[in-house]
Amino acid sequence: LLTALLFTSVAFAASGRNGRYQDKLFQYSTINAIMQGQYDGEMTLQELNTHGNMGLGTLNGLDGELIQLDNKFYQVSSNGQVKELDGKMKTPFAVTTKFDAKKKVTLSNVKDFQDFSEKLKANFDNKNHFYAIKIHGKIDYIKNRSVPKQTRPYPPFTEVTPHQTVFEDHDVEGTIIGFYTPNYASTIQVPGFHMHFLSDDRTKGGHILDVKFDSAAVEIQQLSEFDLVLPDTEDFANADLTKTTIKDIEEAENDK
Numbered sequence: 001l002l003t004a005l006l007f008t009s010v011a012f013a014a015s016g017r018n019g020r021y022q023d024k025l026f027q028y029s030t031i032n033a034i035m036q037g038q039y040d041g042e043m044t045l046q047e048l049n050t051h052g053n054m055g056l057g058t059l060n061g062l063d064g065e066l067i068q069l070d071n072k073f074y075q076v077s078s079n080g081q082v083k084e085l086d087g088k089m090k091t092p093f094a095v096t097t098k099f100d101a102k103k104k105v106t107l108s109n110v111k112d113f114q115d116f117s118e119k120l121k122a123n124f125d126n127k128n129h130f131y132a133i134k135i136h137g138k139i140d141y142i143k144n145r146s147v148p149k150q151t152r153p154y155p156p157f158t159e160v161t162p163h164q165t166v167f168e169d170h171d172v173e174g175t176i177i178g179f180y181t182p183n184y185a186s187t188i189q190v191p192g193f194h195m196h197f198l199s200d201d202r203t204k205g206g207h208i209l210d211v212k213f214d215s216a217a218v219e220i221q222q223l224s225e226f227d228l229v230l231p232d233t234e235d236f237a238n239a240d241l242t243k244t245t246i247k248d249i250e251e252a253e254n255d256k
């Protein structure tokens with residue numbers, strides 16, 4: 001009986017309930033580490049690619065915004081340049097998933113980021129799980145930012161965002177890639193929605209601060225498993241990650 005119970009529990013963990021464990025969020029480092037100036041990681045983009053095909057983050061030195069789309073990586077630099085990246089580059093913070101949308105909804109008359117967030121959350125079946133979302137379409141208005149590469153000794157992120165570059169575009173075709181984090185995990189990832197954008201013509205993108213569109217199809221994937229890999233660097237080991245406040249994260253990650 002004991003052997004049977006043991007086998008059952010192992011089988012349960014491996015396959016997950018109804019096979020849902022394929023819906024896994026993979027993350028390297030944490031947002032509070034970024035907030036505390038942990039801008040150098042060991043994770044290469046090619047390794048990140050083994051954990052998912054759609055994601056976002058930044059690059060070592062906090063060198064701009066990272067977008068992963070269909071297993072390809074793009075950087076939006078603070079000067080607005082967009083380029084495809086070599087898998088050997090490294091990231092200090094990134095999230096990715098093997099995107100497999102289980103739900104598709106149409107959102108209409110999205111007025112701004114707040115309205116977008118509320119309309120998306122209205123479609124979530126479980127408010128305490130994580131989610132990945134993807135939207136491809138014509139976006140009427142989008143406001144993105146990118147951040148300038150930093151040099152050591154690295155300042156905290158709150159001292160970087162006053163120097164971020166903001167881009168505003170209208171009627172642009174592209175893809176919004178986003179991840180939803182419940183508030184209880186606020187220092188691990190950005191609470192609420194963390195979204196990046198990449199235009200179809202690969203000339204525009206960044207970390208989304210605001211957005212407006214008439215109507216778009218949204219693909220939604222509920223993520224019931226979270227794989228967090230922490231840096232094994234001396235800097236990370238000695239960082240005081242308790243100094244991060246939710247207020248600092250929200251100010252740094254949302255529109256001013």
Ligand SMILES: C[C@H](O)[C@](C)(O)C(=O)O
Nearest residue numbers: 034057058093147207253
């Ligand atoms: C630093 C960069 O903007 C990143 C990781 O996308 C973010 O913190 O939002």
Ligand SMILES: [Zn+2]
Nearest residue numbers: 194195196207
């Ligand atoms: Zn971002």
